[in-house]
Every structure is written in C-alpha cells, then in structure tokens.
Amino acid sequence: MPSLIAVLAFAAGAFWLEAPGLIRRKLTKELVVFILFLLAGTAFYAALVLEVRLPNLFQIIKLVYRIDA
Amino acid sequence: MIYRITLIGLCLLMLAGCWSRRELDELLVVVGIGVDWEEGEYLVSFQTVNPSEISMQKSTSDRPPVTLFQGRGKSVFEAARSLTAEAPRKVYMGHLQLLILSETLAKKGINDVLDGMLRDNEARMDFHIEIARGMKAEKLLKLYTPLEKLPTHSMQRSLITSEKAWAPTVSVTLDEVMNRLSGEGFELALPGIQLIGDRALSESKTNIEKFQPPSRFRYMGIAAFKEDKMIGWLSEKESKGYTDITDNLTSTSIELACGDRKYTGIEVISSKSKLETKLRNGKPEIIVHILTEANIVDSPCMDVDVTDPATINRLQEETAQVLKSNAEAAVRRAKRMKSDILGFGNKFGKEHPGYWKQVEDSWNDQYFPLAKVEFDIELYIRKTGTTGKSTLKK
Amino acid sequence: MKEYTNAKMSVRQFTILIILASIGDSILILPTITAASAKQDAWLSMVLALLLGMAAGGLFAAIANRLRGESLISAAQQRLGIWAGSTVSILFIIEFFMCGLTLMSEMGQFMTTQLMPETPVNAILLFFLSVIIIAYRYGVEAFARMSELLFPVFMSLLAVLVVFLMPQAEIENLQPIAAGGLGPIMRGAFPPFAAGFMEMVVLLMLVPHVAAKTKLTRPIISGFAIGGFLLLVIVALCVLVLGPNLMETKYYPTFVLAQKISIGNFLERLEAILAFLWVITVFFKMLLVYYSLTSGIAQLLRLKESRMLTIPLGMLLLVFTIAGTPNIAVYNEIIVRDYPWFDLSFCIALPALFLVALHLTRKRKVKGG
Structure with a gap:
C-alpha cells in the first residue's frame, strides 16, 4: 500500500514537472503523448507494486525465436 | 532552480551511504574455517578476529586475539548462519585465509563444501585449503600459536614460506582446486597439517608461555585425491617428488651420505620442470625434464674435496639420483593409487x-598406470658457500 | 526537429561513444558465455566475432552515409512513406526497448550478485535510470563530452588490469588450440557478435549529431575495431589467467580477474575500483540505447520535444526489466539461446532491408525527376 502511494506520488511529480512547460508552450500533441505514456508507465508500475503478474517480454522472444520450444 | 536543488539533494542522498553497508564494527572477520563431518552434519568452526587484541597498541584486556565460533548444519551456509545465535555479529568472509578440512570429510568428498565457497560473493578465491591429518579440523583452529597473534595467519605464512623452502609442502588456493576438480587429467593434491606435541595443552595460553610451546602445528605430507575424494597420503619422499614434477619446487635441502652418519648438504636454489608427452604406437610416454640449480651448503666429510671439479661432478650425479628416486617414488605411488596427481x-x-579425447574417461584407471615415464634430470651445482675447503681440524 | 540537429559532437566523441558502447555489458558476462561453447578457444571466437562485427560496421556505415544527416527513424519516415516508414520505425523502437531491458537486467544482476547482495534490485535500477535520464535531458553534447572525459579513465583502468595481471598469465591455458574444431568456435562467436556489435545499430540514431564533413565510415569502423579489440584483450586475459574452467564457472569472470590482482602483497583487492570500468561501459551503452528509444519515439510521432517522455519511458523500462528477470536462470537461458537471433533479425536483417530500401527510393527519386 505505501509503495502504491509512492508510485502515484512519483507519477504526479513527473506530471507536475513536465506538464506546465508543455501547456505554456501550447504543445498539445506532445502533452497528449506525454499523458498517455505516463498513464501507461504508472499503470504498469502500479501493477508491479501490487504484484500483478506482468508479461515477461523475454518469454515472448523465446516463443517467437525458439525453434524447438 | 528547484530542479538543481532536487538534483543536488538526490546526489547527496545517494552518496551518503548504501543499502548493503556494513560498518566495520558490524563485521565478524573470519580468518580461518575448519569443516568437520560429524554424525551426518557439518561442524563448521570459524576462527574470528578480536580486532582490539591484535592492534599495535598494547591490548588492554586479557582477551585472546581470536575467538572460535562453531555452528552445525547440513550445509556450510546453514552452519555459518546458525552461529549468529552465539556470535554478536554476522560473519564476513572477505579476509578468509585458511580452510581446513578434516580427513574424514576429505575422504567423503569435498565438492559440497567447495561449491558453497565458490558461489559466495564475499569469499575470494585466494585462501589456502588444507587437510587436517588424523584429527578434527576444529582442533587445529583452537591452537594457540607463538610469534603471530592470529594462528591462521601463522599457519598460512608457514605454508607459503614452507612451500618455497621445503620440498614436501605445496600450497593450494581455491582457484587451483577449482581448476583441478573441473578439468581432466590433473588430480588434486592438498597439503596436510597436523598438531604435534602435547595436544592437551594446545588450546590455552599456557601453550605460549614456555620457550618451546608444548603443542605446535606442522605441515606433513600431501594428501592425494581422486576426483574430489581423498585416497591417501604421500610420504615425505613421495611428496618431494610430487612438488618437483609439478614444478612447485623452489628450494629445498638434499643430503648425500658421505661417510658414517655424515651427510653433505646440498641446497636446491631453483628448479624448473617441464613435461614432454609422446605417443609411441598409440601408447602414452612422458618425459619429465627437470632443470635444477644447487649449492653445497654443508660439507662435514673431510674426504670430500669441494674445491675439486671432479667432486662437484660426482656430487651432481648423486644429487640428480636422489631427485630421480624421489620423482620415481611419486610416480609409482600415483600409479598405484590410480590417480594422476602429477598432471600427465x-x-x-x-x-x-x-588421443586425449579417446582416453580421458579411463585415463586414471587404465592408461595412466601403464604409461611409460622417463626422467631427464639436469642438476648443476654452482657454488659452495663462502668457504672452499674446510680448515677446521677434525 | 531543429532541436535535435543543433547539438553536435565531434567525430572523435562519436568514435569514443562507439568504443565504449560496443564493449557495453559484454565485458561482464560475455566471457562466461563464450567459454561455455569454445572453452580455451574463446579468444578465437572473439576474433571471429570481431571480423563479423567489422562487417556489421560496414553495413551500419553504409546506412549512415546514406542518411545524409538524418537519424534512422526520421529517415525511415521521410523516405519510405507513412506506412512502411512507421512500421520500420516501430520495429526499431521495439529493438531499442528490448536492448535497454537487457542492459538494465545485466546491470542490476551484477550489482546484486557481486557487490551489494542485500540491496533490492529496484533501488539500483532506479538510481541507474535516474542518472541516464538526467544525462539525456542535458543533451547530446553533454554526454558526448562526458564520454571524452571518461575515456582516459577507462583506458587507464583497463591498462592497470592488463598489466597487473600479466605475471599471472599462463600461455599453456590456451592449449590445445582449436582442438574441438571450428564448430565450437563459431558457436561461441555468435553471442559476442550479437551483444557487442549487432546491438550497436543504435549509433544510427546519433548520425544527425555528428559534426562530420566527410563520410562516417571511418569513425564507425575504427570504433568497432578498437572496441572489439579491447573485448578480445579481455577475453584473452580471462583465458590466460583464469583458465577455461574457471572462466566458464564464475558468472562475472572479469570481476574475478580484478580480484586476482596482487602486486607485491601491496596492491590487492582492487576489484571495487575496477567495477568503475564496467559501470562506465554499461552506462554509455544504456545511454545510447535510451537516447535512441526516446528520440526515436519522438521522431516517429513527430513531436517537437522529447524531454517529457523521459520519465514515463524510464518507468516502463524499469517495470519490464523486473518483470523480465524473475530469476537469473530464466534470463540467462533466453539471453544465450534466443536473444542473439532476435538481434540478428532486428539489427542486421532489418537494417539491411532498410539499406536496400534507401537505395531503391533514391533511385526512384532520381528517376522520377
């Protein structure tokens, strides 16, 4: 639970750090992309902290490339 | 501005210390480990340093320089952790100098003990390994030694010096042990250490209160292994041959009889050995080339004129004969034990x-005992010390 | 895109970055992997990998020369049209991301295995990533200059390692030479080729920042050559000093090498200082990969700025590194068996196709008038 709050706080901090600059310069596309990525990052990080099983990307490589798997 | 401040703050936070830090007073520095096998468990003795007692300033109390902690467990690691129930700190293996294994453990097989040592990230590979001869390893770690405050340091120094100065001793570190146990064609051999004198008094300070301590350690013999199990002890003569053939000999003393209970002393000052392998008709042959330089250090016999070149030649031949017989004894013993400890x-x-690919699996049992071994020993006596013919009247 | 092309690094800085990055994380675990296949001929595997690497360098140089001052991703967008260009770009970005995961994994595992076992790997990765992000935000010029600064430090530490270990080298450890035939040597050459040279496709993202009047062939090839040579020296040193058995057993043989330094009973236990060596190379490779990843995404989506992507991307990298390395056995198996093939397809096959496409589009442009 505390780690989840830390993750959310961290994401909020990142948002507060970057967003004002983007808003000020009216870079809407950049802002949207930033928010999307930040949401993705926070979601995954929160999943990690809450011990939700995340896909192992290396296993995907193994599935694709292993001939005799 | 705030960005900079947070950056600096982060840096300070990170640099101030790390997660895994252990302060010096949290370390239990282990200098020697003894492993015995008792009733199906490992009995591990850790000789640890009392830092205040070995400092240069005068020690204020009467505490001994080292403390022995013991733990039991099914693995060395378990034993190490179990002793935190007795010891005030957790062990630190970074300064380990000596690992003594008991003979019974060696005969059972040392792979298990060594695997743990290899995997550990704290222990390094530069400590020496020995076999306790005819006794439990813990007894050796309880010995109070004179001269050096840390007994294991004393033993280790003795081992290293003895390897250079006295033939039948060889010092082996963990990485060499690892190489021998992983590779094929070179079986392991470890030095043996023993407690001599009055064993009962070895553990107390009274041991060093006399001029000659009643109980001392001594390196005796070399333990021969097959795979990771000990199979026998080499005698002194065979040990000398062993160190000679495996190019471990730096200096030693050889005695040639020159009269009734009088011996000419020869000091070997350098020795290099090389193995040459041949295949004749599909049968393995080895030629051991040994190149040795020596000096005459002791000449009690009056009829041996050390200023005469002919005498030098004769002494050279006799000494070479001695070396050859030592080496032959070592080879004979290795063949009898069916273990190629000489690295052929x-x-x-x-x-x-x-050829090796074909025979490596049965080398020890089949091919090695039948291999033909020849010796090519060149020995040169260069000097006779600072005197020529002795002017002492006899 | 103006923000990108303003920052310039000199050719020498470019070369240094290539050298440091091609050594990368290979210096940590590569000798073990190569020795597992080739045993005492690991150094021969390395020679073979070096030759292959030079060929890869030739491929990258050919692409770099055709990019005409644009980065890989932006060139793909422009020359190949919207659909093909974006697909190629996305594929490259996937490669950059996975490469970053492997580097972070290696770094974390090394730290927690050898130096700081009780530290949770999250903390180490977090700190490492923070420095990378900060370095990126300062811009290309800054970290190019840093590489120039750290290069002499790196070379002297390496020289210390080599020189101080010379007394312990035994030529006999190289024997028997090529006893197992060419097969094991070739098998052993594949991982170093992949990790050290193939993954250097990231350098193609730095092309717009190099202030070069001539073609980029020379810095790239010489960077590969020097980096590969240094790797060869390390692998050879491992074989000579440790012997093939030890090299295969211990996970971080270069660390064992550093542990073995003992000069006159005085200069001992230097391994923590030499850990700096590895941190430098892993850091720079990770930086290049991270740079390629972040700038690549920005260029793909035609954003005017890439700085805001740094933190979210960092989070994603962190999370998937931890998810990807549940234990060292799983990770190692995949890295040794499957990952080089992934590298082959994304770092050699894909760029080769791209080169052909560049060639074709240029011709088409010329023809079309």
Missing part, C-alpha cells in the same frame, strides 16, 4: 587432444 593427462590433453 592434462599435458596430453594440451599436446595430443585427439
């Missing part, structure tokens, strides 16, 4: 890899 197989592997 390893040399075959390097020079005749095709």
Whole structure:
C-alpha cells in the first residue's frame, strides 16, 4: 500500500514537472503523448507494486525465436 | 532552480551511504574455517578476529586475539548462519585465509563444501585449503600459536614460506582446486597439517608461555585425491617428488651420505620442470625434464674435496639420483593409487587432444598406470658457500 | 526537429561513444558465455566475432552515409512513406526497448550478485535510470563530452588490469588450440557478435549529431575495431589467467580477474575500483540505447520535444526489466539461446532491408525527376 502511494506520488511529480512547460508552450500533441505514456508507465508500475503478474517480454522472444520450444 | 536543488539533494542522498553497508564494527572477520563431518552434519568452526587484541597498541584486556565460533548444519551456509545465535555479529568472509578440512570429510568428498565457497560473493578465491591429518579440523583452529597473534595467519605464512623452502609442502588456493576438480587429467593434491606435541595443552595460553610451546602445528605430507575424494597420503619422499614434477619446487635441502652418519648438504636454489608427452604406437610416454640449480651448503666429510671439479661432478650425479628416486617414488605411488596427481593427462590433453579425447574417461584407471615415464634430470651445482675447503681440524 | 540537429559532437566523441558502447555489458558476462561453447578457444571466437562485427560496421556505415544527416527513424519516415516508414520505425523502437531491458537486467544482476547482495534490485535500477535520464535531458553534447572525459579513465583502468595481471598469465591455458574444431568456435562467436556489435545499430540514431564533413565510415569502423579489440584483450586475459574452467564457472569472470590482482602483497583487492570500468561501459551503452528509444519515439510521432517522455519511458523500462528477470536462470537461458537471433533479425536483417530500401527510393527519386 505505501509503495502504491509512492508510485502515484512519483507519477504526479513527473506530471507536475513536465506538464506546465508543455501547456505554456501550447504543445498539445506532445502533452497528449506525454499523458498517455505516463498513464501507461504508472499503470504498469502500479501493477508491479501490487504484484500483478506482468508479461515477461523475454518469454515472448523465446516463443517467437525458439525453434524447438 | 528547484530542479538543481532536487538534483543536488538526490546526489547527496545517494552518496551518503548504501543499502548493503556494513560498518566495520558490524563485521565478524573470519580468518580461518575448519569443516568437520560429524554424525551426518557439518561442524563448521570459524576462527574470528578480536580486532582490539591484535592492534599495535598494547591490548588492554586479557582477551585472546581470536575467538572460535562453531555452528552445525547440513550445509556450510546453514552452519555459518546458525552461529549468529552465539556470535554478536554476522560473519564476513572477505579476509578468509585458511580452510581446513578434516580427513574424514576429505575422504567423503569435498565438492559440497567447495561449491558453497565458490558461489559466495564475499569469499575470494585466494585462501589456502588444507587437510587436517588424523584429527578434527576444529582442533587445529583452537591452537594457540607463538610469534603471530592470529594462528591462521601463522599457519598460512608457514605454508607459503614452507612451500618455497621445503620440498614436501605445496600450497593450494581455491582457484587451483577449482581448476583441478573441473578439468581432466590433473588430480588434486592438498597439503596436510597436523598438531604435534602435547595436544592437551594446545588450546590455552599456557601453550605460549614456555620457550618451546608444548603443542605446535606442522605441515606433513600431501594428501592425494581422486576426483574430489581423498585416497591417501604421500610420504615425505613421495611428496618431494610430487612438488618437483609439478614444478612447485623452489628450494629445498638434499643430503648425500658421505661417510658414517655424515651427510653433505646440498641446497636446491631453483628448479624448473617441464613435461614432454609422446605417443609411441598409440601408447602414452612422458618425459619429465627437470632443470635444477644447487649449492653445497654443508660439507662435514673431510674426504670430500669441494674445491675439486671432479667432486662437484660426482656430487651432481648423486644429487640428480636422489631427485630421480624421489620423482620415481611419486610416480609409482600415483600409479598405484590410480590417480594422476602429477598432471600427465592434462599435458596430453594440451599436446595430443585427439588421443586425449579417446582416453580421458579411463585415463586414471587404465592408461595412466601403464604409461611409460622417463626422467631427464639436469642438476648443476654452482657454488659452495663462502668457504672452499674446510680448515677446521677434525 | 531543429532541436535535435543543433547539438553536435565531434567525430572523435562519436568514435569514443562507439568504443565504449560496443564493449557495453559484454565485458561482464560475455566471457562466461563464450567459454561455455569454445572453452580455451574463446579468444578465437572473439576474433571471429570481431571480423563479423567489422562487417556489421560496414553495413551500419553504409546506412549512415546514406542518411545524409538524418537519424534512422526520421529517415525511415521521410523516405519510405507513412506506412512502411512507421512500421520500420516501430520495429526499431521495439529493438531499442528490448536492448535497454537487457542492459538494465545485466546491470542490476551484477550489482546484486557481486557487490551489494542485500540491496533490492529496484533501488539500483532506479538510481541507474535516474542518472541516464538526467544525462539525456542535458543533451547530446553533454554526454558526448562526458564520454571524452571518461575515456582516459577507462583506458587507464583497463591498462592497470592488463598489466597487473600479466605475471599471472599462463600461455599453456590456451592449449590445445582449436582442438574441438571450428564448430565450437563459431558457436561461441555468435553471442559476442550479437551483444557487442549487432546491438550497436543504435549509433544510427546519433548520425544527425555528428559534426562530420566527410563520410562516417571511418569513425564507425575504427570504433568497432578498437572496441572489439579491447573485448578480445579481455577475453584473452580471462583465458590466460583464469583458465577455461574457471572462466566458464564464475558468472562475472572479469570481476574475478580484478580480484586476482596482487602486486607485491601491496596492491590487492582492487576489484571495487575496477567495477568503475564496467559501470562506465554499461552506462554509455544504456545511454545510447535510451537516447535512441526516446528520440526515436519522438521522431516517429513527430513531436517537437522529447524531454517529457523521459520519465514515463524510464518507468516502463524499469517495470519490464523486473518483470523480465524473475530469476537469473530464466534470463540467462533466453539471453544465450534466443536473444542473439532476435538481434540478428532486428539489427542486421532489418537494417539491411532498410539499406536496400534507401537505395531503391533514391533511385526512384532520381528517376522520377
């Protein structure tokens, strides 16, 4: 639970750090992309902290490339 | 501005210390480990340093310089952790100098103990390994030694010096042990250490209160292994041959009889050995080339004129004979034990890899005992000390 | 895109970055992997990998020369049209991301295995990533200059390692030479080729920042050559000093090498200082990969700025590194068996196709008038 709050706080901090600059310069596309990525990052990080099983990307490589798997 | 401040703050936070830090007073520095096998468990003795007692300033209390902690467990690691129930700190293996294994453990097989040592990230590979001869390893770690405050340091120094100065001792570190146990064609051999004198008094300070301590340690013999199990002890003569053939000999003393209970003393000052392998008709042959330089250090016999070149030649031949008989004894013993501790197989592997691939599995039992071994020993006596013919009247 | 092309690094800085990055994380675990296949001929595997690497360098140089001052991703967008260009770009970005995961994994595992076992790997990765992000935000010029600064430090530490270990080298450890035939040597050459040279496709993202009047062939090839040579020296040193058995057993043989330094009973236990060596190379490779990843995404989506992507991307990298390395056995198996093939397809096959496409589009442009 505390780690989840830390993750959310961290994401909020990142948002507060970057967003004002983007808003000020009216870079809407950049802002949207930033928010999307930040949401993705926070979601995954929160999943990690809450011990939700995340896909192992290396296993995907193994599935694709292993001939005799 | 705030960005900079947070950056600096982060840096300070990160640099101030790390997660895994252990302060010096949290370390239990282990200098020697003894492993015994008792009733199906490992009995591990850790000789640890009392830092205040070995400092240069005068020690204020009467505490001994080292403390022995013991733990039991099914693995060395468990034993190490179990002793935190007795010891005030957790062990730190970074300064380990000596690992003593009991003979019973060696005969059972040392792979299990060594695997743990290899995997550990704290222990390094530069500590020496020995076999406790005819006794439990813990007894050796309880010995109070004179001269050096840390007994294991004393033993280790003795081992290193003895290896250079006295033939039948060889010092082996963990990485060499690892190489021998992983590779083929070179079986392991470890030095043996023993407690001599009055064992009962070895553990107390009274041991060093006399001029000659009643109980001392001594390096005796070399333990021969097959795979990771000990199979026998080499005698002194065989040990000398062993160190000679495996190019571990730096200096030693050889005595030649020159009269009734009088011996000419020869000091070997350098010795290099090389193995040459040959395949004749598909049968393995080895030639051991030994090149030795020596000096005459002791000449009690009056009829041996050390200023006469002919005498030098004669002494050279006799000394070479001694070296040859030592080496032959070592080879005979190794063949009888069916264990190639001399590294002949390893040399075959390097020079005749095709042949070696065929025979490596049965080398120890089949091919090695039948291999023909010849010796080519060149010995040169260069000097006779600072005097020529002795002017002492006899 | 103006923000990108303003920052310039000199050719020498470019070369240094290539050298440091091609050594990368290979210096940590590569000798073990190569020795597992080739045993005492690991150095021969390395020679073979070096030759292959030079060929890869030739491929990258050919692409770099055709990019005409644009980065890989932006060139793909422009020359190949919207659909093909975006697909190629996305594929490259996937490669950059996975490469970053492997580097972070290696770094974390090394730290927690050898130096700081009780530290949770999250903390180490977090700190490492923070420095990378900060370095990126300062811009290309800054970290190019840093590489120039750290290069002499790196070379002297390496020289210390080599020189101080010379007394312990035994030529006999190289024997028997090529006893197992060419097969094991070739098998052993594949991982170093992949990790050290193939993954250097990231350098193609730095092309717009190099202030070069001539073609980029020379810095790239010489960077590969020097980096590969240094790797060869390390692998050879491992074989000579440790012997093939030890090299295969211990996970971080270069660390064992550093542990073995003992000069006159005085200069001992230097391994923590030499850990700096590895941190430098892993850091720079990770930086290049991270740079390629972040700038690549920005260029793909035609954003005017890439700085805001740094933190979210960092989070994603962190999370998937931890998810990807549940234990060292799983990770190692995949890295040794499957990952080089992934590298082959994304770092050699894909760029080769791209080169052909560049060639074709240029011709088409010329023809079309």
